[in-house]
Amino acid sequence: MLKILKYSFYDLMRSRWSYVYFLFYLLLGVVLLFLNNDLSKAVITLMNVIIILVPLIGTIFGVMYYYNSREFTELLLAQPVKRSSIFLGQYFGVATSLSMSLVIGLGLPFIFYGIFNSNAIWDFSLLLVTGAFLTFIFTALAFVIALCNENRIKGFGYAILLWLFMAVIYDGLFLMSLLYFEDYPLDKFSLLATMLNPVDLSRVLILLKLDISALLGYTGAVFQKFFGTDFGLVLSSAMLVIWVAVPTFFIWRIAKRKDF
Amino acid sequence: MVSKIPTPSFNPKFIIFKLFLIIAVINGFVLSNFASILKKSLHIITFVFLLFATANSLAKTITVCNSCSAKTIQEGINLADEGDTVLVKKGIYKEVNIIIDKSIILLGENLPTIDGEDRGEIIKIVADNVTVDGFKIINVGTSYTADYAAVRVIKKDGFVIQNLELEKLFFGIYLEKSNNGKVLNNKIKGDAVNEYNSGNGIQLWYCKGVEVRGNTVQNVRDGIYLEFSDNIIISHNKSKNNLRYGLHFMFSNNDIYEYNTFENNGAGVAVMFSKFVDMNHNIFKKNWGTAAFGLLLKEITDAKITNNVFQENTIGINVEGSNRIDYKNNDFISNGWAIKVRGACYTNNFENNNFMYNSFDVSYNSNLNDNKFNNNYWSDYTGYDLDKNGIGDVPYRPVKLFSYIVNRTPETIILLRSLFIDIIDFSEKVSPVFTPDNLLDENPKMKTINHDRS
Numbered sequence: 001m002l003k004i005l006k007y008s009f010y011d012l013m014r015s016r017w018s019y020v021y022f023l024f025y026l027l028l029g030v031v032l033l034f035l036n037n038d039l040s041k042a043v044i045t046l047m048n049v050i051i052i053l054v055p056l057i058g059t060i061f062g063v064m065y066y067y068n069s070r071e072f073t074e075l076l077l078a079q080p081v082k083r084s085s086i087f088l089g090q091y092f093g094v095a096t097s098l099s100m101s102l103v104i105g106l107g108l109p110f111i112f113y114g115i116f117n118s119n120a121i122w123d124f125s126l127l128l129v130t131g132a133f134l135t136f137i138f139t140a141l142a143f144v145i146a147l148c149n150e151n152r153i154k155g156f157g158y159a160i161l162l163w164l165f166m167a168v169i170y171d172g173l174f175l176m177s178l179l180y181f182e183d184y185p186l187d188k189f190s191l192l193a194t195m196l197n198p199v200d201l202s203r204v205l206i207l208l209k210l211d212i213s214a215l216l217g218y219t220g221a222v223f224q225k226f227f228g229t230d231f232g233l234v235l236s237s238a239m240l241v242i243w244v245a246v247p248t249f250f251i252w253r254i255a256k257r258k259d260f
Numbered sequence: 261m262v263s264k265i266p267t268p269s270f271n272p273k274f275i276i277f278k279l280f281l282i283i284a285v286i287n288g289f290v291l292s293n294f295a296s297i298l299k300k301s302l303h304i305i306t307f308v309f310l311l312f313a314t315a316n317s318l319a320k321t322i323t324v325c326n327s328c329s330a331k332t333i334q335e336g337i338n339l340a341d342e343g344d345t346v347l348v349k350k351g352i353y354k355e356v357n358i359i360i361d362k363s364i365i366l367l368g369e370n371l372p373t374i375d376g377e378d379r380g381e382i383i384k385i386v387a388d389n390v391t392v393d394g395f396k397i398i399n400v401g402t403s404y405t406a407d408y409a410a411v412r413v414i415k416k417d418g419f420v421i422q423n424l425e426l427e428k429l430f431f432g433i434y435l436e437k438s439n440n441g442k443v444l445n446n447k448i449k450g451d452a453v454n455e456y457n458s459g460n461g462i463q464l465w466y467c468k469g470v471e472v473r474g475n476t477v478q479n480v481r482d483g484i485y486l487e488f489s490d491n492i493i494i495s496h497n498k499s500k501n502n503l504r505y506g507l508h509f510m511f512s513n514n515d516i517y518e519y520n521t522f523e524n525n526g527a528g529v530a531v532m533f534s535k536f537v538d539m540n541h542n543i544f545k546k547n548w549g550t551a552a553f554g555l556l557l558k559e560i561t562d563a564k565i566t567n568n569v570f571q572e573n574t575i576g577i578n579v580e581g582s583n584r585i586d587y588k589n590n591d592f593i594s595n596g597w598a599i600k601v602r603g604a605c606y607t608n609n610f611e612n613n614n615f616m617y618n619s620f621d622v623s624y625n626s627n628l629n630d631n632k633f634n635n636n637y638w639s640d641y642t643g644y645d646l647d648k649n650g651i652g653d654v655p656y657r658p659v660k661l662f663s664y665i666v667n668r669t670p671e672t673i674i675l676l677r678s679l680f681i682d683i684i685d686f687s688e689k690v691s692p693v694f695t696p697d698n699l700l701d702e703n704p705k706m707k708t709i710n711h712d713r714s
Binding site for chain 2: 047048051052167168169171172174175178179182186187190194200203204207211212214215216217218219220221223
C-alpha cells in the first residue's frame, strides 16, 4: 500500500493541478496579509474560504483523480497486489498531496509574516488542522461515490450534490428545524446537529477560538462550555476522525467486492 | 444689653484683616487651579500662610506631621477653626473615621498616605465648603452592612475633592445628598474581583449640581454611579476595566456627560430611567463579552447622543423602551451589533452616523414605529449614485434577514458565517420578504461622513 501511496503521491506532485492548488493558497495567503495587516482578521477570512472551498476541491479532485487513473488502476489490479492497498493507497496519495498544498500554501506566507511571534498561532494551526481533516473527509467521500458509480457524469453529479448538501443544504435544514422547534430547548439539539456535519463542526470550532465568539451570546456560552472542556475537544476530534474512518472503511469494503 | 458695633472703615485692625482676606482668596484661587505648580512652590505659600497665622488668628494653617504638635490628621482638624487650612506633611497616617466638621481646607503636601488598615471609613465630611486635596488613601474596609468609603460627604454643599489617589478601596468617593461640589482629577484604582463584595469608584446619591471632571477610575464595580442626581456634569473622565459598568445612571435627569472614555468594562455604560441626558463626544470601546454592550439605554426619554465613537463592542447601543432620542454624528466601528432595538421605542432619529464594518448594523425585534434612519453612511451599502450628489439612489436596508431570524430564535446564531446564511441574506437583500420593508435609510451617504470632533 505504501508503494502505491508513494506512486500516487509523486504522480500528483508532478501534476499541474497540485501546483495550481498550491499557488492558489499561496496567493490567497499573501493577498490577505497584504490587504489587512491584522492576523486574526486574516484568520477569519481564511476560515470562510476553508470551510467552503476545501470540501469542494477535495470532492471534485477526488472524483476526478479516480476516474482519470482508472486505466492505471486496472493495470495494477492485474498485478499480485492486494485490492485494498491499491485503492487506499490512491486515496491517501490524493488526500495527502491536497492537504500538503493547503498547509504549505497557506503556511508559507503566514510564516514569513511572523505567525510564530503572534498570538494567532493556535487559531491558525487549528485552521490548518481542520482544513486537512476536511480534505481527508471529502476526498474519502468522493472516492466512495466514484467507486459506486461507473458513469462519470453521475459520479460528478453526486459528488457536487454531496458538497452542496454538507455546505449549504444541511445548514438550511438545521435552520428550519431550529425555527420550527423554537418553543423547545434547543441547546442539545444544536450541539448534536453541529457535531454531525464536519463542515459545521469545523466552522464552530474555529469560531469559538476567535473574538467573534462573543456574538454567539448564550448559545455560544453553551458551546464554549462543551467544546472548551477536554471532553468536548476529544469528542469533536473523535468526530472528525470518525468522519475520515467511516468512508475509508467503505472504500476498503467496496473495493474488495467490486467487479471490474 | 446693647453692644456698639465699630464701623469697619475707621478701624485699622479691620483694614489689615481685609488685606489678609484678599491674600487668602488669592491663595485659595491659586490652590484650586494650579495644584501641580503649587507643589513646587508650596514652601513659599506655607511661609505666607504661616505669616498670616501669626499676624491674624482668623485664617491660620495647622501643620500635621510626625514631629509636629498635631500628630494625626484628626488632631489637626480638632485644632482648626472655620476657614483654616490643615496642612499634612508627607508620611503615612494610620487613621480611620476622620471627621471634618468645619469649613476647612485639608491639604496634603507631597501626597501623604492615609492608611485605613481595612478598618472602615476614612474621611467623612459633615460641613459645608470643605476642600480635600492631595492625599493617597489606601485600605478602605470592606463591609456587607455599611458602604465604607474613602471619602464621604453627607448632606453638605460646596465641597471640592481633588487630586486624590485611592487604592485598595471598597467605595471611593461617596456623595450623599450633597450639592454644588466638585470632584476633580482623582485617580481611583480598585482591586475588585467579585461584584457582591466590591464598591463603586465615584457614587452620587441624591446630589445636584456636582461636577465630576478629569478622574480616572479602574478596577472597581461601577466606575461612576449616579442615582437620583440631577444637573450633574461628568466630563473628561476615564473609566476602564471595571467589573460591571463604566458609568451607571439611575433616575437622574438633566445630566451631561461628555469627552469621557469608557473602555473594557464588564458590561459597558448603563443609562436607565432618566430624562434629558446629553451624551456627547464620548468614546465607548472594547466592551466585549457575551453580555456586554457599549451603551445600554433603558427607559430613557428626550436624550441626545451625539459625536460619540462606539468601537469594538459586542453591542454598540442597546435600546429598550426609550423615546425621543437623537442619535447624530456618531461612529459605529467594528461592533458585533451596532444598534440593537428591543422594542417600545418611539421617535428615535438616527442621522449622519457612520456604520462601519459591524457584523450586524441594526437589529430590530418589534415594529419600526416612528423611528427614522436618514443620511447615514453604511459600509455594507452596495448601491449606486448616478446623479453624483453623494447620496445613494437606492435605499439601504440595515436589517439583515439573519439578524431578524436570530432575534426570533437566538439559538440560530450558531449558524453565523455559514454559506447558507450568506445566500439567504443576499436573496433577502434583493427582494425583502421577512424584514420590515419600511425599515430603511432613504438617503444613504456614499462616502464616510467626516465628523469634526475638536
